[in-house]
Amino acid sequence: MTRELSLASSVEATLRPLGPVDRLAHLLQRFGSDLRIASSFGLEDAVVVHLAARARDATGIVPRVFMLDTGRLHPETYDLVEQFRDTYAIPIALYAPAAEAVETYTLTRGPNAFYRSKEARKACCEIRKIEPLGRALSGAKAWVTGLRREQSDGRASVSLVEDDATRPSVIKVNPLYDWTWDTLTRFAKDENVPVHPLIAKGYPSIGCAPCTRAIAPGEHPRAGRWYWEEPDHKECGIHESPRAKKKELA
Numbered sequence: 001m002t003r004e005l006s007l008a009s010s011v012e013a014t015l016r017p018l019g020p021v022d023r024l025a026h027l028l029q030r031f032g033s034d035l036r037i038a039s040s041f042g043l044e045d046a047v048v049v050h051l052a053a054r055a056r057d058a059t060g061i062v063p064r065v066f067m068l069d070t071g072r073l074h075p076e077t078y079d080l081v082e083q084f085r086d087t088y089a090i091p092i093a094l095y096a097p098a099a100e101a102v103e104t105y106t107l108t109r110g111p112n113a114f115y116r117s118k119e120a121r122k123a124c125c126e127i128r129k130i131e132p133l134g135r136a137l138s139g140a141k142a143w144v145t146g147l148r149r150e151q152s153d154g155r156a157s158v159s160l161v162e163d164d165a166t167r168p169s170v171i172k173v174n175p176l177y178d179w180t181w182d183t184l185t186r187f188a189k190d191e192n193v194p195v196h197p198l199i200a201k202g203y204p205s206i207g208c209a210p211c212t213r214a215i216a217p218g219e220h221p222r223a224g225r226w227y228w229e230e231p232d233h234k235e236c237g238i239h240e241s242p243r244a245k246k247k248e249l250a
């Protein structure tokens with residue numbers, strides 16, 4: 001009896017031999033509007049949007065790109081969104097947090113309560129990132145991220161295609177999963193991908209303005225994210241790994 005491949009395994013088998021643009025083109029053809037491209041417009045995500053735009057040129061299918069607009073992003077991030085719209089003629093949906101939830105948080109805890117405790121920080125990420133992500137992925141069967149194994153220990157087991165840890169029947173595709181920082185920067189340069197100006201100022205990983213600082217030479221690339229917290233789990237929850245989720249449920 002032949003065992004049926006899971007969706008993740010079947011998509012991975014198809015994508016593995018393909019180049020990066022062809023991977024995105026296949027996903028667009030296979031999933032159409034049920035595919036979403038997530039981008040924070042850091043270097044990885046800028047490259048992903050570039051690949052999606054090139055795949056659009058090859059297939060004629062317009063990708064559904066989105067950014068989580070937390071309301072606390074660097075002004076330069078919005079400038080880069082404008083630059084991508086101009087360069088690639090691609091629509092980019094910005095998902096904002098629910099106004100009432102933000103108002104309640106800032107009224108009861110304060111606008112910068114995330115510095116006070118990990119619980120307060122996670123509550124802010126829940127309101128400004130995780131809930132809007134749920135809306136951005138509504139109806140999706142697959143989404144694409146810029147996750148790379150090299151980014152952190154917590155991301156070392158990221159696969160090309162994996163099940164979404166929190167959404168049954170949704171798969172997550174990480175086409176840059178095995179790219180190094182050198183591969184990424186070389187590709188961006190060779191392909192003239194617009195690059196976030198803060199990267200040259202010491203921000204290899206870019207998130208919300210109050211929760212990101214520049215790193216010093218030799219520091220871990222994600223050391224600038226939630227820099228006042230212990231470095232054990234520098235994630236906001238939108239990239240919960242299937243392994244971490246299983247551990248949590250055990």
Ligand code: SF4
Pocket residue numbers: 070072114121122124125126128129207208210211236
């Ligand atoms: S990164 Fe900081 S400002 Fe952004 S959602 Fe999380 S806690 Fe809030």
